[in-house]
Amino acid sequence: MRDTPQADDLLKIAETTFRQEILPHLPADKKYTALMIANAMRIATRQFACDENEAAAEIAGLSALLGQSAVDNNPDALLNLNKRFASAIRSGAFASGNEGHNMARKHLLTCMQNRLAEVNPKAIVGDSDDR
């Protein structure tokens, strides 16, 4: 068993300290790089905090869309389902007017928002469906 504080906590306090104590003292030409470092640390912190149920929900959503019932224990299940989903979209299986179009769009919105919540939550804009 690891001792605490662990990765998420360490990253978070490292970022805060970096922003408060180091960043203000850097010369102007290093600020951009410093902000990128702080941003990368913040994204990593959010990734640690992410809801583990999201992957299971994504698998369930994809299985429903692709008409695949049971979820296997293959570690690549999510990747494989997404590959099938991507290829079905390209072939027009979820074209406008087709059954599943709205459900597929909703699934894409949810997955996009989950990822955006990790990398740039301020950028999330409500969809016109729920506006």
Add this chain to the structure above:
Amino acid sequence: MDIRPGIESYLLHLDEVNAVDITDLRLLSGGAIQQNWLLDLIVNGTPLETVLRTDATSSLEDSLSRAQEYAIFKKALEAGVTVPEPLWLSVDTQWIGKPFFIMRHVAGTAAGHKIVRNDAMGGGRKVLANRLGQELARIHSIKHGQAELGFLSLPTPTPALHRVAEYRAALDASDMPQPTLEWGLYWLEQNAPPAVKEIVLCHNDFRTGNYMVTEKSLTGILDWEFAAWGDPMVDIGWFCAKCWRFGMVDNEAGGISSRDDFYDGYEQITGVQIDQNAVLYWEVMATMRWAIIAMKQGDRHISGREPSLELALTRHIVPELEQDILHMTQETGHA
């Protein structure tokens, strides 16, 4: 590598140069694909401020060579486009190890995030947007068929479907499936406009961040390395796309002003009214293109070929672009 002696020898070998003194030589920031060096000279006793442009270590496969870019600068200048005057080109690698060209330095800034937040740039927002519309119209006055630009590619079967195929190939080259980008590409395929009547020179990177401007006026259109023949609406969509407004999303023309101000300038020169629906299609395409570029840039880091924090973070812009794509392609209309 110190390029100073090479530049000096190159200039001295030119017939018109008898004496040269390099008073300043500095690598300018920005430019992942090209390197720009500030190069201040005294040539035959007269000060001359220039920029030397050459390849960076990594180059995108679909970008033009320096010699081709130089030819485009000359053509654009002839067409009345405000570009830095191209002075000398060397395709010979003996001088600094790679081809380069030297152009006259133009004053001002190209920093997009600063330009969009300053009401005075380029003579004021309306004036700048109008001027940019005019500049773009002059670029589009260069019609397909110019012998000097014979090296430029012609999109087939149509400008739109050419891009759809190109971006699908980019997705196929990656191991990670991208359902949302596929969703956008399907929409782009289904809604693709027919071939245009007149194919023109497209800048293909005409946006805030790629022109130089002072508070007085626009001083130069830069970054021509993606120029190609195409549908003129491509450039208008790229300029207006939300992802190139640098956070000033309400200023739909490049973050600086309204679409009307920009369109007016364009229409003053071409005499043809811009079809807003056509532009919206190309804004979806623009967002898609930026997402594909961001993915490729991320791959350069992920593959270990070019470890870079900036490239790594660029990959994470993709979800925001996906959001724009999903909103813009919604059936109820363009959000």
